[in-house]
Amino acid sequence: MIATVTDPPFATGLTPWAQTLPKHISPSAAKSYLGCSLKFYFERVACIRKKTPAALHLGKAVHAALQAFHIARWRGADDSPETIANAYELAFLRLERDEGPVNFDDDAEREKCRLDGLRVVAAYLDSPEAMKEKPRAVEVLLKEDIPGLSVPLTGAMDLVEGDFTPVDFKSAAAKPDAANAAFDHEIQLVSYQLLMEAATGESPPSLDLVFLVKTKTPQIIRVKSPPADLHRKRRVTALLETAVEGIASNRHHPQPGMQCSWCQFKNECIAWLPGMTAADARRAA
Numbered sequence: 001m002i003a004t005v006t007d008p009p010f011a012t013g014l015t016p017w018a019q020t021l022p023k024h025i026s027p028s029a030a031k032s033y034l035g036c037s038l039k040f041y042f043e044r045v046a047c048i049r050k051k052t053p054a055a056l057h058l059g060k061a062v063h064a065a066l067q068a069f070h071i072a073r074w075r076g077a078d079d080s081p082e083t084i085a086n087a088y089e090l091a092f093l094r095l096e097r098d099e100g101p102v103n104f105d106d107d108a109e110r111e112k113c114r115l116d117g118l119r120v121v122a123a124y125l126d127s128p129e130a131m132k133e134k135p136r137a138v139e140v141l142l143k144e145d146i147p148g149l150s151v152p153l154t155g156a157m158d159l160v161e162g163d164f165t166p167v168d169f170k171s172a173a174a175k176p177d178a179a180n181a182a183f184d185h186e187i188q189l190v191s192y193q194l195l196m197e198a199a200t201g202e203s204p205p206s207l208d209l210v211f212l213v214k215t216k217t218p219q220i221i222r223v224k225s226p227p228a229d230l231h232r233k234r235r236v237t238a239l240l241e242t243a244v245e246g247i248a249s250n251r252h253h254p255q256p257g258m259q260c261s262w263c264q265f266k267n268e269c270i271a272w273l274p275g276m277t278a279a280d281a282r283r284a285a
């Protein structure tokens, strides 16, 4: 059990919440913390800004276009391919302005990225996976108390289908392996089930991922995962609580692995020593 520190000595220069229980935990924060607690610190505690990777920028713009499509379908509004392509173009520009700069090598790479995203959106709208019926809900934000977790669990589901299946959309560079994809996203998928059961009392019949694959001819691939049994729920709750405990205890250290190949915080990581402050980290950036 973690004690909440109400009046911590902020001698390390960390943001106040980093030395207390976080107000809540989301599956993405937990996955990020468990993947590398030091990278989590640089990104979410010291808040060191880096250029947005081009693939992430494309993924966000595609996500915004799909969101526009699902909301239009839910409202019975204009969901034509032209309107959704326009939503994509606007999101591409808005994200560049509000969350950029984006790490494009040059204008040619930017244009290729823009067109790749447009192709992926068009492929989705043309695929059997494009929602035909009115969805039950779009962009569902939930915050619930879950037994075994010291803080509320939060999550944002992209889409909930009529039979309560939560669907999450992922941009990918290559075709996913179904078994690995479900395992990789276990924290997120099971968290959605926990949230839905707590909020509605309904159990989803399936936990689904829809991959938008940016191959030359884009592919839209749905990966279905069975609903979690008690074992999987306990396992994921324990992982979420491990992240809560680590964040509350201010436990951040390098966790070298494959993820270091694409980490943007190598300089800060090399400079790390126990007791590193946010100011130290920013100086090393």
Ligand code: SF4
Pocket: 036, 037, 038, 039, 254, 255, 256, 257, 259, 260, 263, 264, 265, 266, 269
């Ligand atoms: S380089 Fe590797 S160990 Fe260091 S912060 Fe990045 S992911 Fe973590």
